Amino acid sequence: MEAAMHTVKNRPWLYVVLVLPVVIVLGIYLPLANQLPELTATHWSSTYPDEFTRTEILVPVAIGLSAVGSIIGLSALALTRRPALLLTLLFIGSLLSWTTAGVFIGSVVPTVLAETPQTAVIGIWMLPMLACTLLALSPLWICGVYQSYSKQLQAQRQARINQAQGIAAPAPQGTALPEVGEFRETMMAPWWLWMLGLVVAGIGIFALFDSYNRSGQANWTATIISLVVCLFVWPLVLGLCWIRVSITEQRTRVTSALFGFPLRTIKPEEIESVTSTEIDPMTWGGWGWRFFPGGSAVVLRRHEGLAFELKNSSRFAVTIPNSEQGAEQLNAIMLKNGS
Incomplete structure (x- = not known):
């Protein structure tokens, strides 16, 4: 029996989403090539990095992985009679490509902005890294095959x-x-979902009081997160x-x-x-x-x-x-x- 064919929708947008990570990696590297030091910060344990990678290795690996991910994703679009394989390869390719682009942004940009790789600060560059991870899921939504x-x-x-x-x-x-x-x-x-809501509420309240009781410390990040948990996350889970x-x-x-x-x-x-x-x-x-x-x-x-x-x-x-x-x-x- 011949397998049913599944239509891939929004192909132009899929091509853009799958190729864009390669463009991002090259678009960041080419103008900054002369400013990159010998080592690039690639991992942070707290404020400052604790692991470094030689730039001459990081750059070709990032370009290669993003390109391989794009190729895997694009090739998957031809498998309209094998939807499970299409979705699997599309997810793997997009995740590989976009994760590589996110890591490249969070490594190269802070390193260039700092005086030395050892003083690089990840800071707000965590946000584009997280955004890249979320964008990796977008092809599954827009292709229509799922x-x-x-x-x-x-x-x-x-x-x-x-x-x-x-x-x-x-x-x-x-x-x-x-x-x-x-x-x-x-x-x-069931009872365990009720318990989960109560646990989330308890964690939010405890974290809120803990942030206020720290004498001499202005822990605004913890306070904001605690307020979000108490005002939004807990009512949503319990609701x-x-x-x-x-x-x-x-x-x-x-x-x-x-x-x-x-x-x-x-x-x-x-x-x-x-x-x-x-x-x-x-x-x-x-x-x-x-x-x-x-x-x-x-x-x-x-x-x-x-x-x-x-x-x-x-x-x-x-x-x-x-x-x-x-x-x-x-x-x-x-x-x-x-x-």
């Missing part, structure tokens, strides 16, 4: 489950659907432990039942299809509020839930009781609206 491949695997898995359980295929659209009303359900996370899903004719809304902040709102006209199915955390990126190439999910445990296919080719899933009733409700709304 979305279609994941959708295909989910459909095949559901078909096998239906076949094993003797469940017939879904009824055609002409079948009578329930009267459109409002669907509301809540769901709680995800109890969620509410409401479905009306105007929208499907997922919110925190504990604190009330919204997690996702979907209008009926944005939906391509919606089904009630078992939501496996490992299939949808893990537990909690997850984001992955081609979609997102709110997953509290392995449980039944709603799986959305949206018209913008993205996916969304949420674990919720009585999901079959929710799916029927949404299909009735879509049928009524002519979606």
